[in-house]
Amino acid sequence: MNKAKRKAIIAGNWKMNKTRPEAKALLEAIKPLVAEAAGKIEVVACVPFTNLETAINVTAGSNVKIGAENVHFEKSGAFTGEISADMLTELGVEYVVIGHSERRQYFGETDETVNKRTRAALAAGLKPIVCVGELLWERECNITEEVIARQIKLDLWDVTAEQMANVVIAYEPVWAIGTGKVATDEQAQEVCAFIRAQLAKLYSAEVAEAVTIQYGGSMNAKNCAGLLAQPDIDGGLIGGASLKAEDFSIIVKAAVEG
Ligand code: 13P
Numbered sequence: 077m078n079k080a081k082r083k084a085i086i087a088g089n090w091k092m093n094k095t096r097p098e099a100k101a102l103l104e105a106i107k108p109l110v111a112e113a114a115g116k117i118e119v120v121a122c123v124p125f126t127n128l129e130t131a132i133n134v135t136a137g138s139n140v141k142i143g144a145e146n147v148h149f150e151k152s153g154a155f156t157g158e159i160s161a162d163m164l165t166e167l168g169v170e171y172v173v174i175g176h177s178e179r180r181q182y183f184g185e186t187d188e189t190v191n192k193r194t195r196a197a198l199a200a201g202l203k204p205i206v207c208v209g210e211l212l213w214e215r216e217c218n219i220t221e222e223v224i225a226r227q228i229k230l231d232l233w234d235v236t237a238e239q240m241a242n243v244v245i246a247y248e249p250v251w252a253i254g255t256g257k258v259a260t261d262e263q264a265q266e267v268c269a270f271i272r273a274q275l276a277k278l279y280s281a282e283v284a285e286a287v288t289i290q291y292g293g294s295m296n297a298k299n300c301a302g303l304l305a306q307p308d309i310d311g312g313l314i315g316g317a318s319l320k321a322e323d324f325s326i327i328v329k330a331a332v333e334g
Contacts, residue, residue: 078285084304084331085244085288085311086113087120087143087205088318089173090127099127102321103134109325114139117311117331121318122173122205125159132168143171146179147202149192161200172197173313175231176207177250187230194231198239205244205290205313206231208271212251221270228274237279244288245271246313252293254315258303264291265306272308297326304334 094102103121110119122143123131131142148158164172174197175190190206197204208227210220228245235243247267252259259267268289275284291303292313303309304327311331317323 079307079310082286082310083288084117084334085120085290086117086324086328086331087122087171087173087244087246087290087311087313088324089145089176089292089313089315090121090123090318091145091178091315092124093319094124094127096127096130099123100130100134102319103131103140105321106324107135107138107140109321110328111139113328113332117328119328120171122171128164128167128169141170142168143173143203143205144169145173145176147172147174147193147197149189149196151196161196161202164202165200169202171203171205171244173246174204174206175227177209177248177253181250187227190227190231191233191235194243195234198235198242203242203244205246207246207248207292207313209248209250209253209293215249215251220267224267224270225274228271229278232278237283240275240279240283240287244290244311245275246290246292247271248292248313250293254294256294258294258296258299259291261302261306264303265308268306268308295327297323300327300330301334304330 113119120141120143144164147161174193179185194204210223214223249259272284288310290311290313291309295312295314296317
């Protein structure tokens, strides 16, 4: 399978942004701008929990899919402040971001909890966007590959080859997130190819070739074309630029052409 046969996915990660009226307005603006991508690539907006129902209503009948920003691994119970996979699927949520570096850095997320969340999401029928990436000093110490290999192995522990058809991997170098310091096309391609090689080792070449691997970290309307043209970059997980309808739609168009 080559790149053209993989599903390209451009996903916005809104993080902790937008009230409900703001979310509605942004999605109303995005919808017509990305309508041409229907049937060509997948367009996703991952929004705060409070916006999910609004987002699903606003995007009904359009080609914009909705994702959540996190999910808990238990089905229900005494887990104050958490949201279960069933709560998300019942709303009509399709994707969920798991293991974002901000969760790992600020909220004590570990590879073990990323793995548990990923397996719970898959069991409930959600498509997890599993985020991996190295810190700046890890890159400087030349251990990027060790870090990524470890994350991939632990985060996907006990995820079956069949389930991998619903898993998206996002490579997000932590030093590139929200910093304006985008990885070069070559740096991003190198690690995305490495991730695919790890998946081939853990599963098979066939499984690895079918997995959508996104790049994330300061991707924007100006730098997206070069990144999305790389052979192992099948899409993007977009933070800041996903909050501007025009910029987000330019990235979507680049992926359609990519
Ligand atoms: P920025 O695009 O704002 O750098 O954020 C990237 C990101 O964290 C997406 O998950």
